[in-house]
Amino acid sequence: MATAFRTCPFCEATCGLAVEVEGDRVLSVRGDHDDVFSKGFLCPKGVGLQALHEDPDRLRTPMVRGADGVLRPASWDEAFGVIAERLPPLLAEHGRNAVAAYIGNPAAHNIASLIYGRVLLKALGTRNICSASTVDQYPKQMASAYMFGGGGVVPVPDIDRTDYLLMLGANPLASNGSLMTAPDVRGRLKAIQARGGRIVVVDPRRSRTAQVADEHVWIRPGTDALALMSLVHVVFASGLADAHPLADGVEVVERLAQDFAPEAVSGVTGIPAETLWRIGRELAEAPTAAVYGRIGTTTQRFGTSASWLVDVLNCVTGNLDRPGGAMFPLPAHAKRGEGRGRGARFGRWTSRVRGAAEIFGEIPVACLAEEIETPGDDQVRALITIAGNPLVSTPNSERLARAVASLEFMVSLDIYVNETTRHADVILPAPSPLEKSHYDAALYGFAVRNVANYSAPVFAATMPQEWETLLRLTGIVAGAGPDADVAGIDAMVAADVAGREGVEPDPERVGPERILDMMLRGGAYGLSLADLEAAPHGIDLGPLEPRLPETLKTPVGRVELAPEPLVADVERMHAALGEHVNGQMVLIGRRDLRSNNSWMHNLPKLVSGPLRCTAHVHPDDAARLGVTDGALVRVTSRVGEIALPAEVTDDVMPGVVSIPHGWGHDVDGVELRVAREHAGSNSNVLADEDLVEPLSGTAVLNGIPVSLSPA
Numbered sequence: 076m077a078t079a080f081r082t083c084p085f086c087e088a089t090c091g092l093a094v095e096v097e098g099d100r101v102l103s104v105r106g107d108h109d110d111v112f113s114k115g116f117l118c119p120k121g122v123g124l125q126a127l128h129e130d131p132d133r134l135r136t137p138m139v140r141g142a143d144g145v146l147r148p149a150s151w152d153e154a155f156g157v158i159a160e161r162l163p164p165l166l167a168e169h170g171r172n173a174v175a176a177y178i179g180n181p182a183a184h185n186i187a188s189l190i191y192g193r194v195l196l197k198a199l200g201t202r203n204i205c206s207a208s209t210v211d212q213y214p215k216q217m218a219s220a221y222m223f224g225g226g227g228v229v230p231v232p233d234i235d236r237t238d239y240l241l242m243l244g245a246n247p248l249a250s251n252g253s254l255m256t257a258p259d260v261r262g263r264l265k266a267i268q269a270r271g272g273r274i275v276v277v278d279p280r281r282s283r284t285a286q287v288a289d290e291h292v293w294i295r296p297g298t299d300a301l302a303l304m305s306l307v308h309v310v311f312a313s314g315l316a317d318a319h320p321l322a323d324g325v326e327v328v329e330r331l332a333q334d335f336a337p338e339a340v341s342g343v344t345g346i347p348a349e350t351l352w353r354i355g356r357e358l359a360e361a362p363t364a365a366v367y368g369r370i371g372t373t374t375q376r377f378g379t380s381a382s383w384l385v386d387v388l389n390c391v392t393g394n395l396d397r398p399g400g401a402m403f404p405l406p407a408h409a410k411r412g413e414g415r416g417r418g419a420r421f422g423r424w425t426s427r428v429r430g431a432a433e434i435f436g437e438i439p440v441a442c443l444a445e446e447i448e449t450p451g452d453d454q455v456r457a458l459i460t461i462a463g464n465p466l467v468s469t470p471n472s473e474r475l476a477r478a479v480a481s482l483e484f485m486v487s488l489d490i491y492v493n494e495t496t497r498h499a500d501v502i503l504p505a506p507s508p509l510e511k512s513h514y515d516a517a518l519y520g521f522a523v524r525n526v527a528n529y530s531a532p533v534f535a536a537t538m539p540q541e542w543e544t545l546l547r548l549t550g551i552v553a554g555a556g557p558d559a560d561v562a563g564i565d566a567m568v569a570a571d572v573a574g575r576e577g578v579e580p581d582p583e584r585v586g587p588e589r590i591l592d593m594m595l596r597g598g599a600y601g602l603s604l605a606d607l608e609a610a611p612h613g614i615d616l617g618p619l620e621p622r623l624p625e626t627l628k629t630p631v632g633r634v635e636l637a638p639e640p641l642v643a644d645v646e647r648m649h650a651a652l653g654e655h656v657n658g659q660m661v662l663i664g665r666r667d668l669r670s671n672n673s674w675m676h677n678l679p680k681l682v683s684g685p686l687r688c689t690a691h692v693h694p695d696d697a698a699r700l701g702v703t704d705g706a707l708v709r710v711t712s713r714v715g716e717i718a719l720p721a722e723v724t725d726d727v728m729p730g731v732v733s734i735p736h737g738w739g740h741d742v743d744g745v746e747l748r749v750a751r752e753h754a755g756s757n758s759n760v761l762a763d764e765d766l767v768e769p770l771s772g773t774a775v776l777n778g779i780p781v782s783l784s785p786a
């Protein structure tokens with residue numbers, strides 16, 4: 076028996092796992108008590124690593140659609156042969172934009188996808204790239220780009236040192252933290268309280284996090300930006316403003332906030348004015364404080380403005396870039412900055428049909444169905460998905476399913492035949508997480524402590540590594556055919572990185588290891604991959620350090636507190652001040668500790684017990700609408716309708732119905748035996764592809780108008 080130490084690849088928390096193995100079998104998965112960051116913590120999903128490795132439904136060979144229309148197992152050469160036969164002619168006849176790509180959330184947890192996915196997309200050369208980010212965090216990254224110059228320059232709450240943590244639309248006890256990499260959030264929150272600090276949660280739901288907070292404040296969905304602007308007003312009106320000296324536009328923000336006194340926003344937000352006055356002053360007067368907003372603040376009608384105002388508040392309370400406030404991580408693979416850069420650039424192109432602006436090289440996924448359906452030049456005729464399930468995870472799933480079914484060709488890199496990949500002509504699987512290496516290149520950029528941890532594969536892979544698959548696909552779209560020189564393309568990628576990092580490639584390494592090693596050696600701490608390999612429990616690089624102005628990428632090298640597009644968006648917030656609560660029910664999402672978007676419902680222990688895909692309805696609404704606890708309720712939006720069991724609970728505020736996303740597995744062709752037995756309903760059938768936040772194009776998933784009736 077041997078013990079392998081791994082970083083859990085499933086969520087943003089990056090917990091260390093101790094995996095006991097014997098031969099090619101997994102005996103157990105436990106938390107690694109010596110992990111420098113997680114110190115033994117793990118959640119039920121982490122234990123699921125064994126079940127995922129053993130899952131009989133996980134694909135072991137490529138799947139190719141036969142002449143009879145049925146997907147059947149195929150060899151790798153046969154699969155690439157089909158792609159090489161069908162994809163290049165489409166590109167040649169209709170142009171690069173005729174092929175769209177969709178990148179799912181698991182790709183962000185995968186160093187091979189992060190590095191070589193970009194290589195593939197560059198070779199593909201399409202403007203029709205979409206990802207889970209436009210149903211998730213791009214509003215936050217867009218606001219950060221406007222304020223600090225880069226979408227990756229995102230301050231995170233220094234929760235291990237703060238005295239006051241204000242969280243809006245965030246439930247890290249269920250999500251385990253997001254855009255805030257922090258294993259054992261519960262322990263870290265308890266530590267705030269143990270040192271005399273205070274935690275306030277603002278949310279339309281009494282979430283698990285709200286239950287452990289010192290205070291839970293109810294708020295109407297989609298009004299966080301108004302509440303945040305009101306807190307900015309309180310800070311200035313109370314004479315407590317203490318903005319960071321590098322911030323420009325402080326007086327503009329003060330002026331903008333003048334019309335948003337607590338009394339002005341109380342009606343629309345549902346938060347008593349005196350509560351806003353008190354919280355604003357508590358924030359400004361706390362020795363240190365951090366404001367943190369997550370999915371409820373980003374996937375809503377004011378997503379970018381709410382994200383902006385989170386950091387405006389951090390800044391004007393004197394908490395930006397100081398210990399205990401909101402700070403900028405410095406991962407081991409990243410360099411220190413130069414203090415200025417090109418700044419935010421969006422809208423370099425627009426989507427063909429509705430003219431949605433490009434964001435971080437993508438078009439919003441809410442546009443994907445219309446780009447497939449609408450005839451004309453650049454119509455999308457083929458799709459490549461990488462670790463994504465957009466037919467469950469993105470708006471108006473039923474329309475997108477019809478559109479995807481009409482494609483001329485589709486390739487999916489995925490481990491399952493799921494709701495999306497069942498439409499693919501070719502599915503290329505990936506090794507089990509235990510058969511590949513791991514380093515959280517994306518997530519260490521949001522970590523509340525600077526750490527680095529590399530995991531080598533535990534078992535030899537029984538199929539090509541993802542980076543090899545991605546490069547073979549790259550060869551095809553680049554016109555080199557199905558047997559392109561993968562090693563040669565990899566060497567070119569490595570040479571490019573070597574030039575950027577100013578180090579020589581290690582001749583003994585290939586693939587992501589060679590790239591990662593160069594990034595580490597060129598990085599801020601001068602580490603190497605060998606250093607990480609010698610430290611199976613990770614390397615602790617210490618608490619976050621102040622990084623202003625070095626981390627800034629704005630052209631002037633200062634913090635832009637009042638970027639013009641966000642200042643202009645305040646007009647919409649003004650209009651919202653006059654809204655009246657009209658009895659319209661609105662839909663919001665819900666996270667569950669044992670669920671991870673759509674893709675872990677085939678692991679028995681994670682779906683056992685009572686069905687968790689239910690509609691939470693307040694008792695007053697239930698009585699008014701004739702909905703009874705446990706009975707089916709029909710939920711209808713402009714674009715769709717689902718029926719699911721109701722849970723009548725005062726954990727949700729009146730006027731709000733809460734349904735988790737990622738469910739709805741009982742559709743034809745899905746080969747997920749366990750998930751089908753716990754199918755649930757797909758909440759994204761209700762999400763409206765026309766309801767997007769105007770700045771980022773991100774889908775509004777929190778605050779969708781719906782009606783309820785007994786089913």
Ligand code: SF4
Binds near residue numbers: 085119121
């Ligand atoms: S919290 Fe996240 S990283 Fe930690 S064990 Fe659970 S799924 Fe894995």
